[in-house]
Amino acid sequence: xxxxTIENIKKSYGSTEVLKGIDIAIDKGxxxxxxxxxxxxxxxxxxxxxxLESVSEGRILIGGEDVTHANPKDRDIAMVFQSYALYPNMTxxxxxxxxxxxxxxxxxxxxxxxAKVAKLLQLEHLLERKPAQLxxxxxxxxxxxxxIAREPKIYLFDEPLSNLDAKLRVEMRAEIKKLHQxxxxxxVYVTHDQVEAMTxxxxxxxxxxxxxxxxxxxxxxxxxxxxxxxxxxxxxxxMNFIRATLTSEDHLTITTASDSxxxxxxxxxxxxxxxxxxxILGIRPEMITEPLEHKSDAAFTQVVSxxxxxxxxxxxxxxVQAQFAETELRCRINPTYSAPLDQxxxxxxxxxxxxxxxxxxELLI
Amino acid sequence: xxxxxxxxxxxxxxxxxxxxxLAFMALIYLAPLFVMLINSLKDVEEIxxxxxxxxxxxxxxxxxxxxxxxxxxxxxxxxxxxFFLNSFKIVIPAVIISTLLGALNGYVxxxxxxxxxxxxxxxxxxGCFIPFQVVLLPMAMTxxxxxxxxxxxGLILVHVIYGLAFTTLFFRNYYVGLPRELISxxxxxxxxxxxxxxxxxxxxxxxxxxxxxxxxxxxxxxDFLFGxxxxxxxxxxxxxxxNNLVNTSFGGKEYNVDMAAxxxxxxxxxxxxxxxxxxxxxxxxxxxxxxx
Numbered sequence: 001x002x003x004x005t006i007e008n009i010k011k012s013y014g015s016t017e018v019l020k021g022i023d024i025a026i027d028k029g030x031x032x033x034x035x036x037x038x039x040x041x042x043x044x045x046x047x048x049x050x051x052l053e054s055v056s057e058g059r060i061l062i063g064g065e066d067v068t069h070a071n072p073k074d075r076d077i078a079m080v081f082q083s084y085a086l087y088p089n090m091t092x093x094x095x096x097x098x099x100x101x102x103x104x105x106x107x108x109x110x111x112x113x114x115a116k117v118a119k120l121l122q123l124e125h126l127l128e129r130k131p132a133q134l135x136x137x138x139x140x141x142x143x144x145x146x147x148i149a150r151e152p153k154i155y156l157f158d159e160p161l162s163n164l165d166a167k168l169r170v171e172m173r174a175e176i177k178k179l180h181q182x183x184x185x186x187x188v189y190v191t192h193d194q195v196e197a198m199t200x201x202x203x204x205x206x207x208x209x210x211x212x213x214x215x216x217x218x219x220x221x222x223x224x225x226x227x228x229x230x231x232x233x234x235x236x237x238x239m240n241f242i243r244a245t246l247t248s249e250d251h252l253t254i255t256t257a258s259d260s261x262x263x264x265x266x267x268x269x270x271x272x273x274x275x276x277x278x279x280i281l282g283i284r285p286e287m288i289t290e291p292l293e294h295k296s297d298a299a300f301t302q303v304v305s306x307x308x309x310x311x312x313x314x315x316x317x318x319x320v321q322a323q324f325a326e327t328e329l330r331c332r333i334n335p336t337y338s339a340p341l342d343q344x345x346x347x348x349x350x351x352x353x354x355x356x357x358x359x360x361x362e363l364l365i
Numbered sequence: 366x367x368x369x370x371x372x373x374x375x376x377x378x379x380x381x382x383x384x385x386x387l388a389f390m391a392l393i394y395l396a397p398l399f400v401m402l403i404n405s406l407k408d409v410e411e412i413x414x415x416x417x418x419x420x421x422x423x424x425x426x427x428x429x430x431x432x433x434x435x436x437x438x439x440x441x442x443x444x445x446x447x448f449f450l451n452s453f454k455i456v457i458p459a460v461i462i463s464t465l466l467g468a469l470n471g472y473v474x475x476x477x478x479x480x481x482x483x484x485x486x487x488x489x490x491x492g493c494f495i496p497f498q499v500v501l502l503p504m505a506m507t508x509x510x511x512x513x514x515x516x517x518x519g520l521i522l523v524h525v526i527y528g529l530a531f532t533t534l535f536f537r538n539y540y541v542g543l544p545r546e547l548i549s550x551x552x553x554x555x556x557x558x559x560x561x562x563x564x565x566x567x568x569x570x571x572x573x574x575x576x577x578x579x580x581x582x583x584x585x586x587x588d589f590l591f592g593x594x595x596x597x598x599x600x601x602x603x604x605x606x607x608n609n610l611v612n613t614s615f616g617g618k619e620y621n622v623d624m625a626a627x628x629x630x631x632x633x634x635x636x637x638x639x640x641x642x643x644x645x646x647x648x649x650x651x652x653x654x655x656x657x
Contacts, residue, residue, distance in 0.1 A: 047549075050549070079553050081546045082546075083546050085547050085550040089569055098551075098554055098564070099555055102554055146554070
């Protein structure tokens with residue numbers, strides 16, 4: 001049975017439709033990440049699941065029970081907010097035990113529960129402090145402790161790491177992942193950070209303008225994005241898009257004003273019906289590299305000379321922006337490869353993971 | 366480290382100018398208080414023959430004790446002491462009730478928005494700008510219907526109603542500064558409307574409570590018009606008694622007693638401000654600085 005089922009949820013404020021019919025079902029213990037640009041409706045969606053906002057249409061089921069119109073307190077959920085929303089007048093202990101107290105848990109059990117959570121999150125020495133006396137990371141942990149203490153069916157995380165500095169964010173990300181693995185809880189996590197989405201999620205739901213674009217595992221989303229939007233949104237630096245014509249079953253031609261270039265295709269990776277038609281080729285930066293010895297004989301590679309426009313050293317590798325026909329391509333090369341600015345250098349296209357989109361519908365072919 | 370720098374001459378002159386203006390303004394504001402104080406310590410003869418600004422030659426508190434205990438206010442001659450008690454009987458419940466209701470109203474308007482709550486708030490604000498005189502007649506009729514005419518309870522009700530517009534405004538403005546997520550978190554934790562108010566919102570409110578209490582205390586204590594119209598003969602507040610005292614004279618006017626009585630009547634509001642004034646200023650600027 002699904003832990004959380006969202007059926008055709010719609011939400012509008014006046015005439016503005018924020019959610020336009022979303023369907024998602026997640027299993028018990030699953031980690032779902034909702035991601036999308038600002039204003040895509042992911043926070044509205046989260047608030048609807050929590051019961052903080054009502055939906056205009058559709059149903060929400062938690063553990064098989066219809067909670068569409070239930071109060072937040074009757075949904076058996078816990079939420080970690082972006083601002084943590086710790087009660088400033090209460091100690092850490094008070095913050096963690098408040099929800100238990102409200103739910104009439106006896107005092108001795110409450111103490112056991114608080115102690116357990118404090119130990120799990122290493123908050124024992126902070127229990128008597130007020131939130132104002134804590135650092136950002138500590139507040140974050142208290143907010144998580146407050147959620148964990150109640151042992152709800154579903155945890156909702158609303159951009160919980162966005163107020164932390166970069167280093168702490170990486171640490172807390174790992175901590176959330178570990179916590180999920182240890183407790184086996186069902187989590188819905190909203191973020192706009194795609195690294196968080198990729199690293200944490202069992203499945204990612206990519207949203208745009210109130211419509212679910214794709215719901216799939218991180219790898220699936222990365223390798224087989226459902227449409228141009230998902231392809232461009234997920235991955236950093238983003239995927240390269242090139243307009244091309246499919247000339248035969250194993251070749252693709254890119255025609256420019258002055259030139260034309262052929263790239264190899266893996267046989268059968270694209271349907272016959274597109275032969276002779278225009279498609280959009282999507283290729284990730286790491287698939288355009290310096291010429292690699294061990295791949296040079298492969299049928300799906302092709303070496304092309306490109307003009308180097310810009311280099312960004314990332315340490316492990318270097319991102320190069322290169323001129324290709326009318327477009328600029330991002331390539332990921334080894335920092336030791338010599339690619340002087342404003343000069344033509346050889347780059348190897350690896351077409352084994354190339355994807356194609358229909359220019360009309362923008363959908364994956 | 367603050368390094369001491371030599372100020373230029375023009376800076377010193379500017380500073381001196383600034384301080385003399387401030388001192389002058391303070392003097393103007395304090396002058397009436399000073400005049401009242403020194404003249405309340407003189408006897409009537411000295412006031413009549415000497416200058417109003419001269420210091421008393423034989424300071425005595427005779428006028429103060431007369432004002433407190435034996436001066437005539439209309440037909441009775443018991444000083445203003447009994448009316449002090451009347452005032453407190455009216456002020457304390459009126460302040461507590463209007464502050465609590467204002468907190469509850471502000472909480473609803475700021476955090477439990479309903480359809481039309483903004484309009485409701487806007488209409489409520491009208492209450493802040495309606496002159497006292499306008500509501501006298503309808504209020505008198507209402508109190509009559511309620512059977513509260515000429516009673517302390519009636520006067521308390523009037524002050525509560527009139528004060529609500531202000532107290533609601535204060536609390537609402539303070540509460541819109543509190544993060545909404547705090548309420549969401551408490552809702553998810555399972556707390557209801559009153560529990561959230563009692564356990565989360567009210568404990569965060571002391572700064573604005575102090576502001577509201579000072580404001581309401583001053584307003585209700587200093588009120589004359591409602592007191593004279595609605596209180597009835599048995600519950601006259603001290604402001605009305607002061608007026609009666611000043612207007613009751615046998616033979617010559619006892620300026621020293623008048624002034625002592627006026628100072629006595631003003632004392633509670635002055636004391637409230639002296640003791641809670643710094644919270645008042647802090648509360649008014651609350652929310653201006655984050656994380657306080």
